[in-house]
Structures are given as C-alpha cells and as structure tokens.
Amino acid sequence: MNHRTLLILCLFTCFASITDAADRKQPNIIYIMLDDAGYNDFGAMGSKHVQTPVFDRMAAEGMRFTDHYSGSCVCAPTRCVLMTGLHTGHCRRRDNQASANRNKTDENGLVFLQDEDLTVAEVMKQAGYVTGGIGKWGLGNPGFAGSPDKQGFDHFLGYLDQMHAHSYYTDWLWNDGQRMETNKRYSHYIFEEDTLRFIRENQGKPFFLYLPYTLPHGKYEIPADDPAYQIYQDKNWPQEVKNYAAMITRADMTVGKILDLLKELDIDDNTIVFYTSDNGPNPPFVNHLESNAPLSGIKRSLKEGGIRAAMTVRWPGVVPAGETSDFVWDMRDVFPTACDLAGTEAPSHLDGISVLPTLKGESQAARPHMYWEFPFRSQQAVRMGKWKGYREGTESPLQLFDLTSDPAEKHNVAGKHPKIVEQMETIMAQSHVPSEFWPLDSGKKKGKMKR
Incomplete structure (x- = not known):
C-alpha cells in the first residue's frame, strides 16, 4: 500500500468517525x-x-x-x-x-x-x-x-x-x-x-x-x-x-x-x-x-x-x-x-x-390500542385503529365510533361490531389499576361537565 492510498484511507476513516460522532450527538x-x-x-x-x-x-x-x-x-x-x-x-x-x-x-x-x-x-x-x-x-x-x-x-x-x-x-x-x-x-x-x-x-x-x-x-x-x-x-x-x-x-x-x-x-x-x-x-x-x-x-x-x-x-x-x-x-x-x-x-x-x-x-x-380513564362520570376510552370506544361507567354499554367517517362521534355503531366492543371492554378492564383516590363506579351517578 503506497503512502497516498494510506493517507486517503486515514482521511476517510477520520471523516467517518466525525460523521458518526455527529450522528450520535x-x-x-x-x-x-x-x-x-x-x-x-x-x-x-x-x-x-x-x-x-x-x-x-x-x-x-x-x-x-x-x-x-x-x-x-x-x-x-x-x-x-x-x-x-x-x-x-x-x-x-x-x-x-x-x-x-x-x-x-x-x-x-x-x-x-x-x-x-x-x-x-x-x-x-x-x-x-x-x-x-x-x-x-x-x-x-x-x-x-x-x-x-x-x-x-x-x-x-x-x-x-x-x-x-x-x-x-x-x-x-x-x-x-x-x-x-x-x-x-x-x-x-x-x-x-x-x-x-x-x-x-x-x-x-x-x-x-x-x-x-x-x-x-x-x-x-x-x-x-x-x-x-x-x-x-x-x-x-x-x-x-x-x-x-x-x-x-x-x-x-x-x-x-x-x-x-x-x-x-x-x-x-x-x-x-x-x-x-x-x-x-x-x-x-x-x-x-x-x-x-x-x-x-x-x-x-x-x-x-x-x-x-x-x-x-x-x-x-x-x-x-x-x-x-x-x-x-x-x-x-x-x-x-x-x-x-x-x-x-x-x-x-x-x-x-x-x-x-x-x-x-x-x-x-x-400500536395495538391506547387507553384513557377519567374519574368524573367514570369515563373510559380506547382508541384501536380507526375505532374509538367510550363509556361513562364500568357497567355502562360501550359506545363505538368509526373515527375515519365519524370524527365527531355522532353515530354509535356498537351493535354492528360486537367483537370490537368485546375487545375494547377487555382492554378497559385490563388497563385500569384501581386508585384509592379516584375509584371508578358503575356510571349510575351523573354529573354536569364543568369548566
């Protein structure tokens, strides 16, 4: 290997190291x-x-x-x-x-x-x-x-x-x-x-x-x-x-x-x-x-x-x-x-x-799904692909919406997709770890949304 080739290889190695360091910054x-x-x-x-x-x-x-x-x-x-x-x-x-x-x-x-x-x-x-x-x-x-x-x-x-x-x-x-x-x-x-x-x-x-x-x-x-x-x-x-x-x-x-x-x-x-x-x-x-x-x-x-x-x-x-x-x-x-x-x-x-x-x-x-809960009205929600599940109370019927065609959640299609509903109810049950400060109830108690 001649000196010129060695120099080129050294310069290339040095440049690669600098570039790699920059990538890791x-x-x-x-x-x-x-x-x-x-x-x-x-x-x-x-x-x-x-x-x-x-x-x-x-x-x-x-x-x-x-x-x-x-x-x-x-x-x-x-x-x-x-x-x-x-x-x-x-x-x-x-x-x-x-x-x-x-x-x-x-x-x-x-x-x-x-x-x-x-x-x-x-x-x-x-x-x-x-x-x-x-x-x-x-x-x-x-x-x-x-x-x-x-x-x-x-x-x-x-x-x-x-x-x-x-x-x-x-x-x-x-x-x-x-x-x-x-x-x-x-x-x-x-x-x-x-x-x-x-x-x-x-x-x-x-x-x-x-x-x-x-x-x-x-x-x-x-x-x-x-x-x-x-x-x-x-x-x-x-x-x-x-x-x-x-x-x-x-x-x-x-x-x-x-x-x-x-x-x-x-x-x-x-x-x-x-x-x-x-x-x-x-x-x-x-x-x-x-x-x-x-x-x-x-x-x-x-x-x-x-x-x-x-x-x-x-x-x-x-x-x-x-x-x-x-x-x-x-x-x-x-x-x-x-x-x-x-x-x-x-x-x-x-x-x-x-x-x-x-x-x-x-x-x-x-991701397979995302879960939220909020204690007021014991709300639970799941996003799973295009589907959104929502309910107020752990014993309340789940509402199901197709967010692709219904982003305003106006049309409950739960009755048409019982398997999706069942999956979401399982996700809700598995995702909720009880809190001593914010227990969820059946949803029979209702309150007014406040500011």
Missing part, C-alpha cells in the same frame, strides 16, 4: 405545551379565527399530526402522564383533585408525585442533560416529594400549585424552590424571559426544556397593550373570547422568539421542538371559535374534542418538512421518545413507545 429537546387550547385553535389545524403563524411555520418546516392526543382531559393528569410515561389507568394523578380518601391528600385534595415515581426529567438528567421547566407544574408543592427540584429538574420557574396558576398577576412565583417577587408583572412575560435565558446559558450543553405555559387557561386576561391583543380588540366577540384568542397568539409569539434564538445561537439543527396543548377547550370557545372542530367533547370529556391535541414537531434536517401524519400517539410517548433521542435506554415499565421513527419520516407499526 444528543439533540436539545424543547417541549412546549399550552394550557386548554383546543385542537382547532391553531391555523395549521384549521382555525379561521385564531392566528398562530409560528405553529403554522413549524408545521411547514416540520411535521403536523392529526391524531395526536393529550395524556388526559384536564391539566394535572396530563402532566403526570407526560412526566411519568404512564397512562391514566396506571399513573398516580388521575384528576385535578381527589374524589376519595382526601384525608391522605393535602388540604386542597391534591395528590403529588412520590419518590418512587420516575420522571422523564430524572432520566434525561442521568443521560447528561441540563433539565429545565418553566410554567405550571401541578404535581407537587414545596416541601413535598413531588416538587420539580425533587423530580429531576435542575431549574424550575413558575407555579407549583395549579390553583395559584389561575392568576396571571400574582405577587410571586416559585424559582428553584424559593419565592420570587414579581411586582405583579404579567407572568407569561417572566416565563418568556426565563425561557430565552435558559437557552442562552445552556447552549453549549444538551438540554431538556419543558415549557408547560399557562396561556390560555383562565383567568382570561392579557394586557390591553400587548401586540397579540391588538389583533382581536375590535372583534365582535365577548371579552373573554377576545382575551383567550389573544393569549394563544401571545404564546405563539413566544415560540417564534425561541425559534429565532435557536437560529441565532446556531443550535437550530440540533434542537427538536414539540408544540402542543394539554387538553380540550372550554364551552365559550367552542361556541365562538369552533375550538374543538371537527370533533365533539370539551375539557373534562374523553370524547375526541377533550383529548385530541394539536401537535407539530420541528427538527431541521431530521423531521421531514411539510409532512402531515395520522400516526396515533399521545403524551405517554414523550418519555420513551426522549430516551431514544438521548441515546439512553427507556425504563421497561413505561406505557409509551418511542415515536422517533415516525418523527424521522420512517415507517412505524401502529
């Missing part, structure tokens, strides 16, 4: 989740009323999902599913407040994560990531094992208690376990500033940044001089509807600043960004903005409008640009997907699967 992960924004509250999902140019841009530059779901139909259990990778038949927190054994909860009936609960933040931290959270936590108050600093977060700024999160002009927020005075500034402005600071300060390390922003959850309030509000101020809508739409647009503006900063810091190509919402909308916004169209159901319902969530994912050069996917997944899948991205093994007890192949545009086998 851990990407930054940013997960953005709005609060109570409906499936149809985003332009790229079909909204004719709410302006979300950054969501739409991400859909054009990445992948938009039509059949992505929330972890639950209200705030706290969705966050529990997302953090623990367990569905609502297995996870610790299954509603915002306990419906039984409240002597074992805090004074407000809140159930927090415990030391034995393993979160995605803990595993990301073990994998070498700097972990940050900004927004609404809702899974553990100060002094309890469920607080974010005890669940894997190097940094958390925001509301720990979900009731506290109902005020955007609070006197204080929690910042790394300490009270931080706010001078009653609009809290989202503080969140935006801290988000950009966290990215700047950690640009040289792999980071996992969880952004459960409180917008557009009530109270429906936004400064009148905010540019987002100016877009809607002259609309012939009730004031809370104008505020709600403006709050979504304001959050979207923040996402735009995040994307701009990633590009400025030259880490855009090594950062995957998820952008979604935590559950379905409330009634006023269905009426005026068609927030759950073309679905039925609202927040606190396991009908499609209560749990199907807008989602777009962007990662330049990896996630194919401009694609729309009907792959069925939800927030239990974030934990194993993050592990896959980080190059670390996912814990074996998780209910979710990694959807990284789908995100890369590769073919991926559909």
